Amino acid sequence: MPSSRPASGSRVPAPWRAEIARVLISEARIKRRIRDLALEITRDHSENELVIAALLNGTVLFLADLIRCLNLPLRLDFVGISSYGNNTRPGELIITKELRLDVEGRDLLILDDILDTGRTLQCVHQRLRKLNPARIRTCVLLEKTARREVAFQADYVGFQVPDLFVVGYGLDYAERYRNLPFVGVLHSDQQPTPTGPPQPGLAVVRKVKSP
Ligand code: 5GP
Ligand code: MG
Numbered sequence: 001m002p003s004s005r006p007a008s009g010s011r012v013p014a015p016w017r018a019e020i021a022r023v024l025i026s027e028a029r030i031k032r033r034i035r036d037l038a039l040e041i042t043r044d045h046s047e048n049e050l051v052i053a054a055l056l057n058g059t060v061l062f063l064a065d066l067i068r069c070l071n072l073p074l075r076l077d078f079v080g081i082s083s084y085g086n087n088t089r090p091g092e093l094i095i096t097k098e099l100r101l102d103v104e105g106r107d108l109l110i111l112d113d114i115l116d117t118g119r120t121l122q123c124v125h126q127r128l129r130k131l132n133p134a135r136i137r138t139c140v141l142l143e144k145t146a147r148r149e150v151a152f153q154a155d156y157v158g159f160q161v162p163d164l165f166v167v168g169y170g171l172d173y174a175e176r177y178r179n180l181p182f183v184g185v186l187h188s189d190q191q192p193t194p195t196g197p198p199q200p201g202l203a204v205v206r207k208v209k210s211p
Pocket of ligand 2: 056057058
């Protein structure tokens with residue numbers, strides 16, 4: 001599976017220069033890569049009914065652009081999952097919205113913004129597998145391999161990114177920057193600071209809402 005390396009070069013738009021140090025992946029590169037990903041996904045899912053489960057909230061821009069390029073019938077639903085706090089260390093994972101669509105016997109594509117430690121996608125994958133889909137695949141816009149804690153691989157990856165905290169194109173820091181049309185890096189004095197050692201083992205999942 002090909003995945004492009006990010007190339008810098010685009011200038012940060014003036015209104016963002018005080019906060020964003022550089023563009024890691026430009027809007028044009030994201031657009032091109034999403035077209036390629038969509039071709040791959042369309043080709044792999046021509047035989048069985050597809051359900052997309054997009055993880056809230058980071059996938060909003062990626063999802064909207066990707067599904068417009070998917071040339072096949074599909075159903076769309078969302079899973080809410082988040083960890084406590086605004087820091088970069090994964091804490092307890094909380095399910096804030098359960099999948100509502102029936103996926104039994106269908107092809108399920110789980111979509112997330114970034115695969116980092118792998119805990120989020122592993123947790124969602126384990127939960128959704130119990131709903132008996134015919135097949136589960138995962139697609140992420142970004143992948144950071146440096147901080148992986150669990151053995152989890154995505155089937156479709158937009159870009160590999162270095163071990164930096166990135167924002168934009170759906171990804172936030174304290175709920176800001178999601179609307180940037182590119183993926184960028186904050187100035188070092190504005191980067192979130194880790195607040196403790198990585199937590200070993202699997203995340204605890206508390207159920208907030210019943211299916
Ligand atoms: P994982 O469970 O794989 O460690 O992390 C997945 C989630 O952590 C992502 O869905 C995202 O919300 C958050 N995350 C991980 N790395 C980054 C990053 O560099 N920037 C932002 N904004 N969020 C990140
Ligand atoms: Mg997320």
